Amino acid sequence: MKINSTVVLTLILLTLMLGSGSVSAFLGFTMGSSALKGVTSPDGRPTTKFASNKSNNAQQGGISLLKEDEILKNVKSRINGNANTSNTKKLDDDDDETKNKKPEPKETPQEVISEKLQPGFPVAAESEGVSLSVQSARYSGGDLLLKVKMQNKGADSVRFLYSFLDVTDDKGRTLSAITEGLPAELPAKSSTFTGTVSIPTALLDDVRNISLALTDYPAQNLKLQVSDIPVEK
Numbered sequence: 001m002k003i004n005s006t007v008v009l010t011l012i013l014l015t016l017m018l019g020s021g022s023v024s025a026f027l028g029f030t031m032g033s034s035a036l037k038g039v040t041s042p043d044g045r046p047t048t049k050f051a052s053n054k055s056n057n058a059q060q061g062g063i064s065l066l067k068e069d070e071i072l073k074n075v076k077s078r079i080n081g082n083a084n085t086s087n088t089k090k091l092d093d094d095d096d097e098t099k100n101k102k103p104e105p106k107e108t109p110q111e112v113i114s115e116k117l118q119p120g121f122p123v124a125a126e127s128e129g130v131s132l133s134v135q136s137a138r139y140s141g142g143d144l145l146l147k148v149k150m151q152n153k154g155a156d157s158v159r160f161l162y163s164f165l166d167v168t169d170d171k172g173r174t175l176s177a178i179t180e181g182l183p184a185e186l187p188a189k190s191s192t193f194t195g196t197v198s199i200p201t202a203l204l205d206d207v208r209n210i211s212l213a214l215t216d217y218p219a220q221n222l223k224l225q226v227s228d229i230p231v232e233k
Contacts, residue, residue: 121136129153130154143201145196164214165214175203176199209229213225
């Protein structure tokens with residue numbers, strides 16, 4: 001029986017291919033095994049990993065984990081220590097400041113009021129047991145200040161509306177004025193009330209005396225007329 005040369009050649013090639021594949025697989029397995037020596041699969045369990053890390057840390061550097069209670073105690077002790085140190089330092093600073101602090105001389109208020117008291121004070125008027133008196137006149141800045149006292153000796157309370165206060169100069173001209181401290185109502189059998197009436201000095205250039213007129217509100221039974229108040233500069 002005659003063997004075909006083509007078939008023989010084909011069988012030889014298949015044999016060589018199978019042999020080379022087997023050799024390549026063996027060599028690859030051998031080399032892979034050698035490369036993976038000492039490599040282990042990771043442990044996915046947290047407790048095991050934590051225990052392993054703790055053991056390794058203890059072996060390598062002697063590092064130990066602190067408990068939560070100990071950490072809190074250390075933090076509190078440090079906070080208390082810093083607070084005590086801060087308080088002690090503050091007390092020492094206060095003592096030093098007290099020692100170094102020298103008593104400062106009291107400042108004497110600068111006299112800024114040009115006051116001129118004139119003869120004839122007080123100037124007073126009385127009506128129905130209610131009295132109105134001007135005790136003094138003084139110039140302060142750009143105003144003339146009249147010190148005024150009021151008292152009700154009557155049995156009934158009396159109300160006032162100071163927008164009705166009439167201020168005139170010796171030439172009959174009406175002057176603008178502002179009241180401060182005077183009561184809106186004088187009770188019966190009252191004590192003395194003190195206030196001020198301020199008039200701009202620009203209105204008093206050629207004025208020697210002024211007059212005040214006030215009545216109660218709303219009855220208008222009283223007529224308090226204080227005349228010839230000296231205001232000459």
